[in-house]
Amino acid sequence: MKRKLVVLTGAGISAESGLKTFRDADGLWEGYDVMEVATPEAWNRNPELVQRFYNERRKQVLQAKPNEAHLALAALQNDFDVEIITQNIDDLHERAGSEKVTHLHGVITYAQSSKNADLIYPIDGEEIKMDEVCELGSPLRPHVVWFGEAVPMMEVAAKICRKADVFVLIGSSLAVYPAAGLVHYVSNQIPKFIIDPKIPDLDGLNHLTKIQKNATEGVRDLIKYLKI
The missing domain is CATH 3.30.1600 (SIR2/SIRT2 'Small Domain')
Structure with a gap:
């Protein structure tokens, strides 16, 4: 498995x-x-x-087109059961080939009543x-999902985070709530990685590896850490 x-x-x-x-x-x-x-x-x-x-x-x-980071995350499906939770409203993860994508803030290529x-x-x-x-x-x-509106996929995302064997945060300042609170649903016992040129304060999280790079460069390093 x-x-x-x-x-x-x-x-x-x-x-x-x-x-x-x-x-x-x-x-x-x-x-x-x-x-x-x-x-x-x-x-x-x-x-x-x-x-x-x-x-x-x-x-x-x-x-826009998926970049190297999007494509690399999709390729990781060969070795992991990858679930992506995104704060972004674009569909670049899907276009890169990722099969399990949860959008916290909606998808701009769709309309709603x-x-x-x-x-x-x-x-x-x-x-x-x-x-x-x-x-x-x-x-x-x-x-x-606009400012002031509920985030309907939060509960789904929280359940996904609880099941993680490895957790990765890419390109988020963790400044937007409630999405920023998802890191607290991840088990303290599993390996965690954060990729960002400006690492947000994540003091208190165990087994954390910080990769202070942009997404495309950082995902290359992540793959090395994962020893694929």
């Missing part, structure tokens, strides 16, 4: 594919104040602006148009 390798990824892994996060620029995301485009209040106030913003982000995601978040639809093309509605007749919005 393969050991279960659980990988929690953040914005740092997608940054190397050219996708930026709002944390790169003090609360601005591609020149937008995130409170104006990434909250339920923003949607209620100006849905056209929010829709346009995410349509632009979706185009960027579709143009603005009335019932359980009604989720794949997007045909790059845009959600303002006249597109769900089966209940309410407008479609991006399938993205």
Whole structure:
């Protein structure tokens, strides 16, 4: 039986594919104040602006390609039972070939009902148009968890973390909760690795190896540590 390798990824892994996060620029995301485009209040106030913003982000995601780190994690499925938990809203892990991916914050290539978040639809093309509605007749919005909304996949992710035989954190500052709390569901007895140019404070975690590099370089080192 393969050991279960659980990988929690953040914005740092997608940054190397050219996708930026709002944390790169003090609360601005591609020149937008995130409170104006990434909250339920923003949607209620100006849905056209929010829709346009995410349509632009979706185009960027579709143009981006999985990088070496995404591809290497997919290749690790040959030796481990790999489960990826990602804070990212892109689909680069899936396009790289990873089969078990849990998205904490939704997936930008899907739309959801603005009335019932359980009604989720794949997007045909790059845009959600303002006249597109769900089966209940309410407008479609991006399938993205906004600030102030619950994170519905947290319980699923916590269960995955509890079962880890090896745990890896890549490209996350652990600044966004509740996702940052997932490390506390991992057994203290298993090996843990963190890959990031700026290692967040993880004092108190046992059996921790710090790899202070970007995602693509760091995953190369990880594979050496795992002795594959």
